[in-house]
Amino acid sequence: MGIDLNFTKGQGTGNDFVLFADPEGQVELTPAQIRAVCDRRFGVGGDGIIRAVKSRNLDAGAAALAEDDAAEWFMDYWNADGTPSEMCGNGIRVYARFLIDNGLVALADGDTLAIGTRGGVRDVQRNLTGFQVDLGRWKLEGGEPLVRAKNLQVARPGLGINVGNPHAVVALADDDELDSADLTFIPQLDPEPDDGINVEFVVPHDPLVVDGVGRIRMRVHERGSGETLSCGTGAAAAALATRHWAGAGAPNQWRVEVPGGVLGVRMFPTEDGEHVSLSGPADLVFDGVLGVA
Structure with missing residues (x-):
């Protein structure tokens, strides 16, 4: 069954993404649908898709909440070819901007926003260039x-x-x-x-x-x-x-x-x-x- 996808196009230093809000986790795009959306000729075009979903409404979000119960939101990131990815450093900054600008979270100067990812919880803060994310231990x-x-x-x-x-x-x-x-x-x-x-x-x-x-x-x-x-x-x-x-x-x-x-x-x-x-x-x-x- 087809859907009408309300989306936002975002980018961080040219790394571009299609973002959409699905807090309750009700919209699960198939790999074929992700490829179609990310197609630069027949779709919106992007290096990947980011779904904004509450961690509690996603199986992968359970690990994020266990790591940090402040990780209310999960960055459900998918590559343009329809495969999932653990993390995206540009994508998580754009995701933070998306959450803030859509009134889904508030982030004052000096505050930290915990975001769940398949690679673990990542902390994001505002800075002079835009946003800074702690990628954790390397x-x-x-x-x-x-x-x-x-x-x-x-x-x-x-x-x-x-x-x-x-x-x-x-x-x-x-x-x-x-x-x-x-x-x-x-x-x-x-x-x-x-x-x-x-x-x-x-x-x-x-x-x-x-x-x-x-x-x-x-x-x-x-x-x-x-x-x-x-x-x-x-x-x-x-x-x-x-x-x-x-x-x-x-x-x-x-x-x-x-x-x-x-x-x-x-x-x-x-x-x-x-x-x-x-x-x-x-x-x-x-x-x-x-x-x-």
């Missing part, structure tokens, strides 16, 4: 899978980083290499991960550090979405990998340039280990109604 997955991408002549080792979802970060020699990579094709990894992976290609600026802030450029191929103008968790993974490669004395604050803009990444200690945060803009672009078959 993990160095290690390993050096060989990564091949179209137009890159030689396979490169990738560094495994997990920030609630999996990433392989690849260092390139210069801007020309970064610009020449054709990410309309899925990068090939050896060994290939079972559940797919996000792949970031990174070039450091020269000098790498200015006024205590590390600076890198990045492009990304997101599993389930293809090349996107930005990937928030990917920016965090790229900064973490570059700090790892740079060694002792590398900064904990980074400026990450993506095709869609600039994101800020910061590493900081907590009682349960080092966390990484992501900051950047989050904008709602337009509202509409789409008939979904």
Whole structure:
């Protein structure tokens, strides 16, 4: 049966999403319907879909409430190909903006909004650039899978980083290499991960550090979405990998340039280990109604 989907289009540094409110968890789109909505020629177009649903009304939300009973809202995120994803760093900032602007939550300056995701509860705050999200503890997955991408002549080792979802970060020699990579094709990894992976290609600026802030450029191929103008968790993974490669004395604050803009990444200690945060803009672009078959 078809539905009329009342939606909002949002974006964070060009990473774009179709958002809709379904607090009671009554609208479950099929993978085919998600692909149709995200189609850039025949649908609204987007890198993914975000459903705003109360955590208590979703099976996956039970774990979020068990982790933090303040996580009233769950970010039910689906990639453009109809597959679910654990987390989305740009998407959660846009989701926070959506909840606030639609009067579903209130977030005063200095307050924290706890949001449930499949990757765990994430805390969001307002800041000067828009919103900042604590992505939680990160993990160095290690390993050096060989990564091949179209137009890159030689396979490169990738560094495994997990920030609630999996990433392989690849260092390139210069801007020309970064610009020449054709990410309309899925990068090939050896060994290939079972559940797919996000792949970031990174070039450091020269000098790498200015006024205590590390600076890198990045492009990304997101599993389930293809090349996107930005990937928030990917920016965090790229900064973490570059700090790892740079060694002792590398900064904990980074400026990450993506095709869609600039994101800020910061590493900081907590009682349960080092966390990484992501900051950047989050904008709602337009509202509409789409008939979904």
